[in-house]
Amino acid sequence: MIVADQKPLEEILQMLASYKRVLVLGCQSCVAVCMAGGEKEVGIMASAIRLARRQQGRDVEIVEGAAKRQCDDEFNEPFAGTIEKQEAVLSLACGVGVNKLSERFALPILPALNTRFFGEVERQGVWTEVCAGCGQCILHLTGGICPIARCAKNLLNGPCGGVRDDGTCEVKPDLQCAWILIYNRLQQLNRLDYLAEIMPAKDWSADRAGGGPRKRVREDMML
Amino acid sequence: MTGESNLKRILESAGFAVTAELGPPKGADRHVIENGAKLLGDWVDAINITDNQTAVTRMSSLSACAIVKSMGLDPVLQITARDRNALAIQSDILGASALGIRNVLCLTGDHISMGNHPKSKGVHDIDSIQMVQMVRKMRDEGVFLSGDRITGEKPAVFIGAAENPLAPPPEFRVVRLGKKANAGADFIQTQVIFDVERFRVFMAQVRERKLHEKLAILPGVMPVKSAKVMNYMNTKVPGVRVPDELIQRMQASPDAKAEGVTICVQLIQALKEIEGVRGVHIMAVQWEEVVPEIVERACVRKKQPVGKFA
Numbered sequence: 001m002i003v004a005d006q007k008p009l010e011e012i013l014q015m016l017a018s019y020k021r022v023l024v025l026g027c028q029s030c031v032a033v034c035m036a037g038g039e040k041e042v043g044i045m046a047s048a049i050r051l052a053r054r055q056q057g058r059d060v061e062i063v064e065g066a067a068k069r070q071c072d073d074e075f076n077e078p079f080a081g082t083i084e085k086q087e088a089v090l091s092l093a094c095g096v097g098v099n100k101l102s103e104r105f106a107l108p109i110l111p112a113l114n115t116r117f118f119g120e121v122e123r124q125g126v127w128t129e130v131c132a133g134c135g136q137c138i139l140h141l142t143g144g145i146c147p148i149a150r151c152a153k154n155l156l157n158g159p160c161g162g163v164r165d166d167g168t169c170e171v172k173p174d175l176q177c178a179w180i181l182i183y184n185r186l187q188q189l190n191r192l193d194y195l196a197e198i199m200p201a202k203d204w205s206a207d208r209a210g211g212g213p214r215k216r217v218r219e220d221m222m223l
Numbered sequence: 224m225t226g227e228s229n230l231k232r233i234l235e236s237a238g239f240a241v242t243a244e245l246g247p248p249k250g251a252d253r254h255v256i257e258n259g260a261k262l263l264g265d266w267v268d269a270i271n272i273t274d275n276q277t278a279v280t281r282m283s284s285l286s287a288c289a290i291v292k293s294m295g296l297d298p299v300l301q302i303t304a305r306d307r308n309a310l311a312i313q314s315d316i317l318g319a320s321a322l323g324i325r326n327v328l329c330l331t332g333d334h335i336s337m338g339n340h341p342k343s344k345g346v347h348d349i350d351s352i353q354m355v356q357m358v359r360k361m362r363d364e365g366v367f368l369s370g371d372r373i374t375g376e377k378p379a380v381f382i383g384a385a386e387n388p389l390a391p392p393p394e395f396r397v398v399r400l401g402k403k404a405n406a407g408a409d410f411i412q413t414q415v416i417f418d419v420e421r422f423r424v425f426m427a428q429v430r431e432r433k434l435h436e437k438l439a440i441l442p443g444v445m446p447v448k449s450a451k452v453m454n455y456m457n458t459k460v461p462g463v464r465v466p467d468e469l470i471q472r473m474q475a476s477p478d479a480k481a482e483g484v485t486i487c488v489q490l491i492q493a494l495k496e497i498e499g500v501r502g503v504h505i506m507a508v509q510w511e512e513v514v515p516e517i518v519e520r521a522c523v524r525k526k527q528p529v530g531k532f533a
Contacts, residue, residue: 152345170337200353201353
């Protein structure tokens, strides 16, 4: 899922400072699952803003809502009438939702979240980045562990000299070296031979870094 | 010195090579490089110029190498994959060759978060093994990474890579060294070695795979000034192990600096005896003035200093 964090309330209040009528719009997809921008978080966020503004002596009129998926016009359309009556929308979706609403509506759409990464649930309350969406998957060669997302240096040919004896990365004490994980996994799969081959330079043209903003077109699905 | 790599010449004539590291300044003063090169020039076969070492911005390695080269010495251009993409690295290789710089050391580089620009973006377009392969193809086949052809003169560089032989996983380090050999590395300069016995085990694995016949291996050594520094190296630097005995010697010595130099000399003498070791790489890190004494006492130079800068 897409994992996001709420921005500090102070930053959100600054964004909203000049507005008196605001829709706080959540998203019931990824950011609801990672407890950053679902219906429940919308309620808490709206209350916090109301309280803070009252303390400042500048009341604000807040409407609350949550789209099924803010990344799709279809699910934002039911809110169109409400949105058009506001001065601004505070979106609790990932950055995709903020972009989508901004394309559709003329008023300011403000981000309440910092969108972070594609993540797995490591354990309750902990999400970890494991895929970078680079557009050219090599997980069949690395035992299902991604060195592009999980190695701080995007290495493709084994661990650098910065791995500690306990298998952690020099970059962060609690970060497991992706290549130690890959080594152990390929050993388990009896495929250590993969690691003796030189993996060629990555084709970054499929990634954002090389190819710029990306698009997927399925002509057979188009109306 | 002519257009040939001195380091290559020494290694090809089966000599014991001595290289030393020189870090460029955090400023634009060329005298820092000149003074360092003068100090080392009579005593070593090639001078490695680091590339924004520890991810701290400094004078560029390429320009410092050009200064060293202009003094008639043999620089080793260190290039990290952290700061440059494939385009920039290849253009620097062409430029280095045009300037008469004949050695390159292909490195991944310390992570950007560890230096003085932790908010900048690391590049990591290619890794160090891919860099070796890319430079070898430029030199031997006259093609760029993309397959596009080099026009006219190909870069004439002796290609090096690093290795951290005692970092985990122990069984894989020699495999990775083999990948560097297959990628086209000519020489290897290793992370600092204090634990000769463990390095000896690594070299046995190297010989088993006959990698010492494909690569000239130069283990790294470092003179340290105090037991505290040695302890730091032991506990904080990945892949560096210092035997207790050496730390105790540093603690017991009334003159820790002198003891640090003696230990370095003894390490070189011990490493030199290991089959497959073709030289030594001295990383004095801002203590370059002891390098001449170390080289002299370790008796690793067949001839006396040439006295070019005496």
